[in-house]
Amino acid sequence: xxxxxxxxxxxxxxxxVEDRTLLVHFLRxxxxxxxxxxxxxxxxxxxxxxxxxxxxxxxCTMLAAQASGSTITTIEGLANGADLHPVQAAFKEHHGxxxxxxxxxxxxxxxxxxxxxxxxLDDATVRAELEGNICRCTGYHNIVKAILAASKTMSKASRSxxxxxx
Amino acid sequence: xYSVNYHRATSVADAVxxxxxxxxxxxxxxMTLIPAMKTRLAAPSDLVDLNHIADLKGIKVSGKTxxxxxxxxxxxxxxxxxxxxxxxALSALAxxxxxxxxxxxxxxxxxxxxxxxxxxxPSALLALGATVVTNKRQIAAxxxxxxxxxTALKDDEVVTAITFTAPAKAGYAKFxxxxxxxxxxxxxxxxxxxxxxxxxxxxxxxxxxxxxEIEAALAKKFEASALEGVSVPSKNLMADMHASPEYRANxxxxxxxxxxxxxxx
Numbered sequence: 001x002x003x004x005x006x007x008x009x010x011x012x013x014x015x016x017v018e019d020r021t022l023l024v025h026f027l028r029x030x031x032x033x034x035x036x037x038x039x040x041x042x043x044x045x046x047x048x049x050x051x052x053x054x055x056x057x058x059x060c061t062m063l064a065a066q067a068s069g070s071t072i073t074t075i076e077g078l079a080n081g082a083d084l085h086p087v088q089a090a091f092k093e094h095h096g097x098x099x100x101x102x103x104x105x106x107x108x109x110x111x112x113x114x115x116x117x118x119x120x121l122d123d124a125t126v127r128a129e130l131e132g133n134i135c136r137c138t139g140y141h142n143i144v145k146a147i148l149a150a151s152k153t154m155s156k157a158s159r160s161x162x163x164x165x166x
Numbered sequence: 167x168y169s170v171n172y173h174r175a176t177s178v179a180d181a182v183x184x185x186x187x188x189x190x191x192x193x194x195x196x197m198t199l200i201p202a203m204k205t206r207l208a209a210p211s212d213l214v215d216l217n218h219i220a221d222l223k224g225i226k227v228s229g230k231t232x233x234x235x236x237x238x239x240x241x242x243x244x245x246x247x248x249x250x251x252x253x254x255a256l257s258a259l260a261x262x263x264x265x266x267x268x269x270x271x272x273x274x275x276x277x278x279x280x281x282x283x284x285x286x287x288p289s290a291l292l293a294l295g296a297t298v299v300t301n302k303r304q305i306a307a308x309x310x311x312x313x314x315x316x317t318a319l320k321d322d323e324v325v326t327a328i329t330f331t332a333p334a335k336a337g338y339a340k341f342x343x344x345x346x347x348x349x350x351x352x353x354x355x356x357x358x359x360x361x362x363x364x365x366x367x368x369x370x371x372x373x374x375x376x377x378x379e380i381e382a383a384l385a386k387k388f389e390a391s392a393l394e395g396v397s398v399p400s401k402n403l404m405a406d407m408h409a410s411p412e413y414r415a416n417x418x419x420x421x422x423x424x425x426x427x428x429x430x431x
Contacts, residue, residue, distance in 0.1 A: 056267045
């Protein structure tokens with residue numbers, strides 16, 4: 001058994017887990033954060049993507065013990081109270097989901113992608129960056145549309161913030 | 167996954183001490199080992215996590231000499247500006263391993279120590295004439311890769327860094343398997359002081375190898391046109407549901423052409 005302690009969505013959590021416990025199972029079963037999904041369980045589909053110390057990672061391919069000491073953000077931690085995160089809002093607006101199973105992973109990957117491309121995104125880059133996320137409804141067109149829209153909204157927001165600061 | 171005991175190493179010396187527990191394995195990014203344990207293809211009794219050893223992380227470039235810490239992630243290799251200046255081919259290779267989430271965790275040391283016959287890094291190390299630095303010694307890439315998932319590493323030996331001299335020209339091209347994105351065939355070519363080297367991954371049935379045919383043709387002229395009409399024997403190439411040895415032999419030439427074009431670009 002390992003004693004793990006992490007900060008998940010801004011909250012300090014700890015617990016004793018079997019060493020083989022995957023991070024995704026710790027999040028879902030120990031913390032009840034079932035927004036993070038297990039899709040393929042073979043590291044390919046990306047439904048389990050969360051942010052570990054600010055970077056998108058597959059929580060089904062990582063032990064909870066490995067993550068101990070880290071700061072984690074899951075899909076539950078994105079929205080600001082009742083206000084959806086711009087990426088969530090864009091997925092809603094552009095109908096970027098069908099059955100919704102892959103959506104938490106798509107949104108966590110998209111948020112990470114937008115953060116790493118402050119210069120903006122284009123269709124080809126979004127599709128290449130979605131390499132590790134599979135939508136079995138094959139609804140990629142609207143997912144890509146939503147990510148491009150969110151990227152624009154977020155860069156506009158950060159520009160106007162910068163303007164205000166100046 | 168079978169039950170396992172997790173240990174976090176604080177230093178290389180600590181890791182070497184902890185590896186002596188039961189049937190232990192080193193864990194770096196875990197992008198291969200954890201999936202292998204989940205499917206029970208691997209079942210170590212203990213894991214020694216190398217990911218929290220600060221000494222194993224980071225990239226140093228001094229002149230043409232590059233040193234990459236073993237626990238440096240593919241993402242960090244891909245984005246390093248100093249490396250991009252002296253050996254952009256290696257940055258490009260790292261930026262196409264797996265997917266973004268895998269690149270955030272997977273490490274160069276883990277990839278090299280695992281020596282998957284379809285991994286990208288082994289071909290780069292072999293073509294760059296790189297040296298694998300361990301806690302005990304320095305091993306030339308030519309002597310390091312021993313076959314499928316086999317390396318010259320001893321049981322308790324830890325890869326600490328990869329070092330090489332950036333060649334004048336280098337390029338990599340791979341034909342990724344459409345599902346796994348592992349190289350069905352990948353070729354890394356270099357032209358440096360000691361001549362031309364071309365290493366092939368994803369194709370050999372004994373893992374990464376140097377192609378004498380490609381090297382001989384490129385030694386005459388380091389251009390894609392030099393590879394027109396060159397054929398690579400299909401003997402000792404891999405056969406699986408994705409491609410026959412003959413198909414891979416052809417891919418070696420095609421990928422070598424693309425790699426040379428990238429190197430000359």
